[in-house]
Amino acid sequence: MEEILAGKPCSLPAPQLYSPDDRDVVAVTNPAPTKVEISIKGPFPKPERGPFDSRSWGRSESFPDFEAGKASLEDVIPAFFDISPKLVFAKTKLPEGFYDISAIAPQAETLELKQQFAKKLETNFGIEVQTKKQNVKVYVMTVCSTNAPGIKQVQRRGGGGQRPGGFYLNGTKMDDIASFMELSLDKPIVNETGLAGRWSVDVRWQMSKSELNSDSNPDSDKVIKAVREQLGLELTSTNRTLEVLEITKTKN
Numbered sequence: 001m002e003e004i005l006a007g008k009p010c011s012l013p014a015p016q017l018y019s020p021d022d023r024d025v026v027a028v029t030n031p032a033p034t035k036v037e038i039s040i041k042g043p044f045p046k047p048e049r050g051p052f053d054s055r056s057w058g059r060s061e062s063f064p065d066f067e068a069g070k071a072s073l074e075d076v077i078p079a080f081f082d083i084s085p086k087l088v089f090a091k092t093k094l095p096e097g098f099y100d101i102s103a104i105a106p107q108a109e110t111l112e113l114k115q116q117f118a119k120k121l122e123t124n125f126g127i128e129v130q131t132k133k134q135n136v137k138v139y140v141m142t143v144c145s146t147n148a149p150g151i152k153q154v155q156r157r158g159g160g161g162q163r164p165g166g167f168y169l170n171g172t173k174m175d176d177i178a179s180f181m182e183l184s185l186d187k188p189i190v191n192e193t194g195l196a197g198r199w200s201v202d203v204r205w206q207m208s209k210s211e212l213n214s215d216s217n218p219d220s221d222k223v224i225k226a227v228r229e230q231l232g233l234e235l236t237s238t239n240r241t242l243e244v245l246e247i248t249k250t251k252n
Helices: 073-080 110-125 174-185 209-213 220-231
Strands: 037-044 054-057 065-071 088-090 098-104 127-143 151-154 160-163 166-173 189-191 198-204 233-249
Touching: 037 110, 054 073, 065 073, 073 088, 073 098, 073 110, 073 233, 098 110, 110 127, 127 174, 166 174, 174 189, 174 198, 174 220, 189 233, 198 220, 220 233
Parallel strands: 088 233, 127 189
Antiparallel strands: 037 098, 054 065, 065 098, 127 233, 151 198, 160 166, 166 198
């Protein structure tokens, strides 16, 4: 403090700043599972503070590992079965509340894990999850311009999120960008851009009066125009036969 008050350089070493990608990777060895294990705890009320509604597959490449913390079944089911929420059709009301869920299996038994998870949903909640083919309305996303102002390729993963009248994402794969657009357009998006790697995108559209005054979805035409002009991506409405998840009440 005396050095600083006297206008002299501080003799203390400068603090070191780290980003998540700069830290050394520490290998953590967890024993590989020998059998399928599934745990569902809850329901819990919505937490008043702290993080909740997290769900993701683990980073281990040697065995399938899924974790969800204080998450709703509405969000867990598409995340677990790795499918767009817009391709999940619930024909019965899903249980309310938030759940802690873990699912793990030995290597090469992902299919068995998913089958047993579906059985667990049937046993615990009386709901049946089935995969089927269905003709659905979608947007097909393609590249229409390679010099748009709101998109650039980057090397590192980043954050981002929604904001009124738009969204921004940093260091995200194109499939994830397509999934994010689904939140605004309320339809599945099929990524046919062929763009690999990570991308940063920044897009804004003109907000309609209903969007300004409530939580209603934005005008799809305005979103499509903004995406075309700012990201160089074309969204074309069409029909496709895709794999969907159908959720029904278990037959007694």
